[in-house]
Amino acid sequence: MSLSIMLKVLRRHALMPTLVLLQVALACAILCNVLFLVWQRVQPMVAPSGLAENELVLVDQIASRVRPWTGAEVRAGQLALSRTPGIRSASAALGLPMISMMMIDYTLQSPRGVKVGVNGYFGEGLVTSLGLQLIAGRDFLPAEYRDFGVNQSSSAVPGTASPEPIIITQSLARQLFGDQPAVGQMLKVPDEPDGHGYQVIGVVRHLMRNQLSLATDGRADNTLLAAKRIGDTAMVGYAVRIDPAMREVAMRGIRDTIKREFGPLMAEDIQAKIDTYAERRHEALTSARAALWLFAGVTLAVIVVTAIGIMGLTGFWVQRRTRQIGIQRALGARRGQVMRYFMVENLLIAGAGVMVGMALAYVANGVLMHYYELPRLPWNYMPIGGVVVLLLGQLAVLAPARRAAEVPPVVATRSI
C-alpha cells in the first residue's frame, strides 16, 4: 500500500494519530533532557581518578579551637603519620580529591591564549602519597617547595621572583599546549599579565579535580599540583598512602597519631574525618547517585506510560478498522503485509512526534539554561532520545499489529 493512501487515512481520522503524536513528542522531549542530565551526573562517577585508590586514606577537618596550627605542628603531624606502621607515605595537604570542603581555584592561560579553570592541590610529596603516575618531566625537588599558610598567603608577602613550578595532568596539557610537549612550558594568570606565572615541570596521567560539579565534558582532569608546603593554617588535612595488606593496623595508627598530635588543641565540635578513599568517594557522590535514581525512575515511568498509551490507542485503531483489514485480507493481503502496514504507520506518526519532540527538547533546554546553571543540550542527545522513542513505539505497536494480522478474511463478508 502506498504512503499517500496511508497519509490520507491518517488525515481522515486525525484524532488518534494526533494523540499518539503528542505523546511521542512529549516522551521524546523528556527523554532527551533526562538522558543529558543523567550523563552530566554519570561523568564524575566514571572519570578515572589517577590515584592509588586502594591504598589511599584521606584525613581532613583537623581544626584548631584556639589558634591556627603552626607550620611546625603540621609537619610534625606529617612526620608522625609517615612513621606509623603500615603507612608508606603521608602528606599534609590543602584540597584533597573527593573532598569539596576546600577548593583551590586557578585560572591558567597558555601562550596560545587558551584559558582553563583548574583546581589545585597543595602539599609536599603528593605525587607519592596520592600514588600518581608521572608520564613526563619530574616531581618537585625538596628545595622547590614554598610554605603556604595563612600569614604567607596574605598580600603583605611579596610574590616569588621566578615562575612557580607546577605539575599538570595529561588532559590539561593537551588542552593548553596541543601536541607540543608540556614540560618546560610557561603559563600565565589572566588577571596578572605581568606576574611571573607558572612553569610546567611534570605531567601526570590522571588526577581528578575535587570540584565534582565541573568534572564533566572532559574537565574532570583539570587539576594541578603546586609546589607548596602547608604552613600555618586553621584547618589541615592529610593524604596517607597505606600498605593495603596492613589496612587495619594503619587505620588504627592514623587515628591514634592524629589524636596524639592534634587532640589537645582540636575543636570539640569538629571531628577529624579519617576515611578510606572509597568511603570519601561514596560520600561525595551521594547526591549524584540520588539524582540518578530519580532520573531512572522518571525514564521508566515515561517509557511505561508512553508504551501503554501507544498500545491502547493503536489497539483501538485496529479494532475500529477490523472490517477494512478483513477486506484487505480477503482481497489477498498477506498477514505480514497487514502487520507491516501498522508498523510503518506507527513509524510515520512516531517519526513526526520525534521531530516535534526534538524541537521541544531544544526549546525546553534553552529555557532551563536561561534560568538555571545548565549547559546547552548537545545535538547528539536528540537523535539518541529520538531513536529510543521510535524503538519504543515499534515495540509497543507489535501486539496490536499482530492482532490486526490475525483478523480473518471472513470478517469482510460479515455485516456488510
Next chain:
Amino acid sequence: MRYNLMLAWHGLRRFPRSTVLAVLTVAMGLAATMTTLALLHQLTADPLPGRSSHLYLAWVDTVHAKPQQNQSLNEITVENYHRIKLGDARELLHDHRAAWQAAMASVFTELTGDGEQPRHARDYVLATTGEFMPLLGVSLRSGRGWTPAEDAAHTPLVVIDSEMAQHLYGTTDVLGRDLKLGHGVFRIIGVSVPFRPQPHFYELAAFGFGDRRRDEAFVPLSALLDAGVDLAGSDGCDEDAPKQKTLFGTDAIHCASLSYWVDLPDRRQAADFLAYLQHYAENQTSLAGYGKPAHAELTGVGTWLSKQNVVPDNVRLNAWLAGSFLLLCMANVAGLLAARFLRRGAEIGVRRALGAPRRAIFQQHVFEASMICLIGGALALPLTLFGLWTLRLQDSGFTDLARLDPAMFAALFLLALVVGVVTGWLPAWRASRVEPGLQVKSA
C-alpha cells in the same frame, strides 16, 4: 446534570480495565508533580511573612583594599560581598535613618549556665544591636530587650530563647541569672520565643535551611566583642589593618563582618535610604587611593534570597521534569478516554437520536474524565506522601522540609480537577460530534 453525572459513573464501571489504567497514570503524574511542588513551596515560603517585604540589607563598601578580582573559570563567584565594618555600622545606627535597624552577626560559641555544676552548650548566638526585636519580629515570653544606652555602655546582657534556657537551666524562669559567653558573664534580661525563620536569611555566615540551625540567644554586639568572642568570618579586611588577618579570626573594626538590616515601610523611604547610603559611601575620604567607586546597595529579602541561590536549582529542575511528566500522563489519559468514548459511539448515537443535545453528551464525558482524575488525585495523595518520605530519606540539608501542608493538599485536588477537565475536553468534544444517524444504522 445529575443524570449526566450518573451516566459518567456508569461509564467508569463499564470498562474497569481502562479506568484503572487511566486512574493509575493520572495518579503517577499528579504525585510526581505534587511531590516536587510541595518541596518547592516549602523552600520558597516567605521567611518572615508580613515583615520581609519591607526588610532590606544595607551595604556600603568601605574596606580599604583594591577591588576584588574574581575572574574564575571554575564557576566560583565571590561577588556577593554584603557585610560592613563595625565602625560603619555604628555610624549608620547613630544616624538612624530607617524605621528600625540592627547590625548582626551569627556566632558559633560556647554557652555556659551558672550554679555549682553549670551546663554547657555549643551553639549559635546572634550578636546584634537593640532594635533587632521589632526589626525581625522576635517576641519575648518574659523580661525585656536592651536599650541603645545599654548598647553604647557595653552592658553585658543577654536575651535567651526558651529552649536553650530549658536546656541550660532546666527552667524558663531564668530572668536575672548569669550566662557565660567567651570570658564574659552576661545577665539574662529576657526569654524569647524560639526564632527560626526558614531559611536563616538574615545572617550570611551560616546560611541555610533546617531545624538544627537557629540562634539560641541574642547578645549586644559590643559586649560580646568585649568578652573576646570572635565574629568568625568576613567579606574582606583592610589592607592597612594593624593585625595580620587570619583565616578564622576576624577583627570587626577592620573587617567587613556585620550584616546590617533595616526596616523601610515604603518605597519612598527605601529610595531615600539608598540615597543616604550612597552619600555616606561618597564621603569616605579614607577610601581614596584604592581605586574603588563609592558603592552602596540596598537589597530586599526576596532579591537577596534569589541572589544567594537559596533554593537549589535541582529542586526547580525536578519540578519542571515532573510537570512535563504530568503533561505526558495527561496526553496518555486523553488517548485512553478518546478510545473509550468513541467505542461507545453507538450509544451516543442513540442518546442523540432520542433528543439529547450535544452539550449534554459533552458534559457527560467531561464529568467522566474529571471523575477519573479526581480518583487519581485521591490515589496520588498516598503516593505524594511516599514521594516526600523518600525525599526526606535523602537528606541533603533541606529535605526535612519536604512536607505536605493543607494548602498543598487543596492544591493537589484542584490540580486533579483541572487536569481532568483539560484532559477530557478534546475526547468529550469528539464524542459530542458523533452523528446520530450513522451510528444508529450501523449498530
